[in-house]
Amino acid sequence: MNKRNFLKTATILTTAIAAKPAAAFGINKKLKLEDDVLIGHGGFKYKVHKNWAKISPAHNPLFNCHEMVMDSKGRLIMIGDHTNNNILVFDKSGKLLDFWGTQYPGGHGLSIGKEGEADFLVITDCGYFQDKNGGWQRQSGQVFKTTIDGKLIFNFGHPHAIGVYKADERFQPTETAVAPNGDIYVADGYGSDYIIQYDARGKYIRHFGGHNNSNPDHNLKNAHGVAIDNRDKNNPVLVCTSRSEQCFKFFTLDGKYIKTIAMPGLYVCRAVIDDKNIYAGVCWSDKKDGQKQAKDSGFVTILDNANKVVSNPGGTEPQYVNGQLQQMFQTSEKIFNHGHDVCVDDDKNVYVCQWNANQTAPIKLERV
Secondary structure: OOHHHHHOOOOOOOOOOOOHHHHHHHOOOOOOOOOEEEEEEOOEEEEEEOOOEEEOOOOOOOOOEEEEEEOOOOOOEEEEEEOOOOOEEEOOOOOOEEEOOOOOOOOOEEEEEEEEEEEEEEEEOOOOOEEOOEEEEEEEOOEEEEEEEOOEEEEEHHHOOOOOOOOOOOOOOOEEEOOOOOOEEEOOOOOEEEEEEEOOOEEEEEEOOOOOOOOHHHEEEEEEEEEEEEEOOOOOEEEEEHHHHEEEEEEHHHHEEEEEOOOOEEOOOOOOOEOOEEEEEEEEEOOOOOOOOOOOOOEEEEEEOOOEEEEOOOOOOOOEEEEEOOOEEHHHHHOOOOOOEEEEOOOOOOEEEEEEOOOOOOEEEEEO
């Protein structure tokens, strides 16, 4: 569908996602939606801009905003799961530059890499999608390598079709990461919890993780994200999310377990590396009364080069007692619903994509 025809037909959500009062977004009632709120800790404090994205729900309807990356031109590219516009492209002011993609009903993961002078994308459709009645459906997931504007380069072979998975192992991929040599790692976070390694042309190399390793440290539970940690340029490693275990697990690029970083109370999404820090969306946090995966309890977490949590924008201040990180929670003045991913620009501003957040666009956190 071209953009002209799209604009004629994309009006179905105009009424459903009209402007909501501040309370619908979890903001203190004393604040107006357009007001700035200061959040974060230490050297990582931010002004909140809820109305950053300059889009109309009539023209660019949203279900969930899942992930965002920045290309070599400084454009912010977001994937969502509304097939009128799976991909939205913004500048840093929030102006919509482009939109495309109608074939990813489970649009969930978005990674970026470079071959020569050209950027490319790796798009993950997790296979979960909302039907016209708002119900959730499931089909097998898929992963695609495309040009920066969405032209298909190739799709990755299904693990069953290439003989990698057993018949009873489900494939619902959530995320990918691109290594310095061009290898691509796929996190099967809603399926069998493996990390699958392919070369730059999509040829299978190996897989690891899963559930039945003799050493439980090697297992992954809800392997929602995978990222290349290149903070040590001479020794890049993988950071894998084990969300149900509330932790990040580090592996070598050939799948050997290194260590675990506990994130008590937090159901974290993929690690995003910027300079010496790790940033991540927190989809849920536990409550002080012991309630698990509390609805609308997300925020953002930031770790330093020693993998110590230094700031929780939208969450409680991190505290260590005898070297042990204490449980973290969403603050009472709720800013976020479910932090699904973050993107950090070259000014160190953070853009937060949210799942299940009243069909709202990403929020900008302006570094102060």
